[in-house]
Amino acid sequence: MGKKTRTAERRQESLSRERIIKASIEILDGDGEEGLTFRALSDRLATGPGAIYWHIDSKSELLTAACDAIVAHAVDAPVLGMPPEDAICALSLSLFDAIDAHPWVGAALTHAPGQMPVVRILERIGQQVRALHVTDGEEWQAVCALLNYIVGVSRQNAANAQFTRARGLCRSTFLESLAITWSQLDRKDYPFTCDIADQLPDHDDRADFLAGIKLFLSGLRSSN
Amino acid sequence: MGKKTRTAERRQESLSRERIIKASIEILDGDGEEGLTFRALSDRLATGPGAIYWHIDSKSELLTAACDAIVAHAVDAPVLGMPPEDAICALSLSLFDAIDAHPWVGAALTHAPGQMPVVRILERIGQQVRALHVTDGEEWQAVCALLNYIVGVSRQNAANAQFTRARGLCRSTFLESLAITWSQLDRKDYPFTCDIADQLPDHDDRADFLAGIKLFLSGLRSSN
DNA sequence: ACCTGAACACCGTTCAAGT
DNA sequence: ACCTGAACACCGTTCAAGT
Numbered sequence: 018m019g020k021k022t023r024t025a026e027r028r029q030e031s032l033s034r035e036r037i038i039k040a041s042i043e044i045l046d047g048d049g050e051e052g053l054t055f056r057a058l059s060d061r062l063a064t065g066p067g068a069i070y071w072h073i074d075s076k077s078e079l080l081t082a083a084c085d086a087i088v089a090h091a092v093d094a095p096v097l098g099m100p101p102e103d104a105i106c107a108l109s110l111s112l113f114d115a116i117d118a119h120p121w122v123g124a125a126l127t128h129a130p131g132q133m134p135v136v137r138i139l140e141r142i143g144q145q146v147r148a149l150h151v152t153d154g155e156e157w158q159a160v161c162a163l164l165n166y167i168v169g170v171s172r173q174n175a176a177n178a179q180f181t182r183a184r185g186l187c188r189s190t191f192l193e194s195l196a197i198t199w200s201q202l203d204r205k206d207y208p209f210t211c212d213i214a215d216q217l218p219d220h221d222d223r224a225d226f227l228a229g230i231k232l233f234l235s236g237l238r239s240s241n
Numbered sequence: 242m243g244k245k246t247r248t249a250e251r252r253q254e255s256l257s258r259e260r261i262i263k264a265s266i267e268i269l270d271g272d273g274e275e276g277l278t279f280r281a282l283s284d285r286l287a288t289g290p291g292a293i294y295w296h297i298d299s300k301s302e303l304l305t306a307a308c309d310a311i312v313a314h315a316v317d318a319p320v321l322g323m324p325p326e327d328a329i330c331a332l333s334l335s336l337f338d339a340i341d342a343h344p345w346v347g348a349a350l351t352h353a354p355g356q357m358p359v360v361r362i363l364e365r366i367g368q369q370v371r372a373l374h375v376t377d378g379e380e381w382q383a384v385c386a387l388l389n390y391i392v393g394v395s396r397q398n399a400a401n402a403q404f405t406r407a408r409g410l411c412r413s414t415f416l417e418s419l420a421i422t423w424s425q426l427d428r429k430d431y432p433f434t435c436d437i438a439d440q441l442p443d444h445d446d447r448a449d450f451l452a453g454i455k456l457f458l459s460g461l462r463s464s465n
Numbered sequence: 466a467c468c469t470g471a472a473c474a475c476c477g478t479t480c481a482a483g484t
Numbered sequence: 485a486c487c488t489g490a491a492c493a494c495c496g497t498t499c500a501a502g503t
Contacts, residue, residue, distance in 0.1 A: 031467080032467080054494090054495065054496080055496065055497080056496095059470095067469065067470065067498075068467075070497070071466085071467060075497085127400045130401045130404050131422075131423075140430075140432075143434065143437065144432070144433050156437075157449070158448075158449050159456065161453070162394075162453030165390075165449075165453065166389075166390050166393065166394070166453065168393070169390065169396065170386075170390070173351060173393055176351045177354045195355045198355075199360070206364075207360065208364075208368070209364050209371060210363055210364045213367065213381060216381050220381060220385075225389075226389075228382035228383075228385075229385070229386030229390065229457075232382075232386055233453075233456050235460040235463050236455070236456035236457060236461075240459055256487080278476065279476085279477065279478080280477095283489095288488080289488045289490095290477085290478080290488090291478085291488065291489065292487050294479080295486060295487070296486095300477065
């Protein structure tokens with residue numbers, strides 16, 4: 018018993034960038050963003066915190082690399098042969114689901130503007146928007162809007178889930194208590210919020226997300 | 242000279258929630274998110290770190306309160322008498338500009354789902370969408386999409402600015418070097434990104450943001 | 466070349482002790 | 485009631501020393 022017990026399970030394979038990223042993803046998925054520390058990571062890899070710096074530059078580079086692994090997979094959703102609008106919906110949902118399953122990916126994407134994980138999304142969405150044949154002037158803005166919407170909303174959805182989980186609440190009890198708070202606001206100042214408070218507990222984030230994508234697409238269609 | 246010099250400027254007024262929030266905003270605006278520590282804050286208020294906890298529960302509550310002060314002001318943009326679509330654009334831009342000027346507000350909004358600052362935005366946008374007379378079933382999703390888009394995109398824009406500033410770069414040199422990186426990607430795998438790389442340095446984030454809002458609005462119009 | 470782990474310069478938060 | 489500031493339990497990162 019004691020701190021030496023685990024020396025027995027000293028690692029067999031040597032350290033590598035890939036093994037570090039794999040272990041990071043496991044920690045991030047299991048314990049969330051604040052669970053990933055260089056100490057926890059080096060414990061799991063049976064090494065010292067300093068060893069990791071031989072393979073990785075910084076924590077933020079590590080997060081971006083872990084994020085890229087998830088995004089690369091999510092963006093591989095099969096869209097071949099689909100009409101571009103369906104492909105955009107499928108890609109968007111695939112990313113939404115990936116960020117929902119790995120909430121830390123949302124934050125990592127925000128902190129890596131223009132880096133590889135974002136470029137993967139840009140490319141896939143861009144190809145489909147191009148197939149939509151919008152005017153040259155509109156293409157950039159359409160892709161930007163979609164990209165930003167997808168990342169922004171998925172990230173917000175993931176943050177919401179983390180927020181309730183961090184407080185030890187389940188989604189429905191949190192939304193119900195929030196609905197009560199909203200409905201008790203002063204009707205003079207918050208008529209709309211009071212009104213829709215009762216729609217809060219039963220809404221479907223994924224469906225709302227998709228509805229936004231479809232609004233975009235029908236906006237694009239009508240301006241052509 | 243020495244650490245005792247500043248004892249002379251010991252505070253006159255007693256501590257209060259308002260003074261703490263005001264000082265926090267000054268630090269956040271001046272030194273960014275990582276500049277706000279309880280030590281820096283208590284230095285500026287000429288007190289000890291523990292004193293702040295008499296008035297504020299935690300750092301995250303402090304951030305939410307500071308955020309609310311900025312949002313309350315931004316959401317006060319005059320929209321009386323405007324057609325609802327114009328009002329939505331005006332409110333959206335006012336929020337975009339506020340988050341651009343106070344980048345830390347974006348992060349704070351993400352971490353306070355359903356709290357006061359978010360409700361302020363929800364209410365103002367909701368009132369205008371209601372004036373648009375979309376169908377009952379569509380209203381919630383339209384407001385959600387707009388709210389999420391506004392917060393998500395403004396936040397991403399602010400994060401981009403912080404990213405370049407943290408590296409001591411100016412916006413245009415960063416975008417130009419990013420454009421070069423993009424244009425050097427393998428054309429086989431990244432045809433779209435290679436293609437639009439040259440549009441990156443000269444694009445206007447604020448205009449792109451507004452274009453997205455207008456796509457939403459025209460989507461809403463066409464589905465009515 | 467790669468790893469070790471103590472040490473450095475920080476954090477947010479708590480709490481006994483003061484006024 | 486309100487404030488003080490040392491102390492606690494952490495961080496990411498560095499670096500001399502080892503193999």
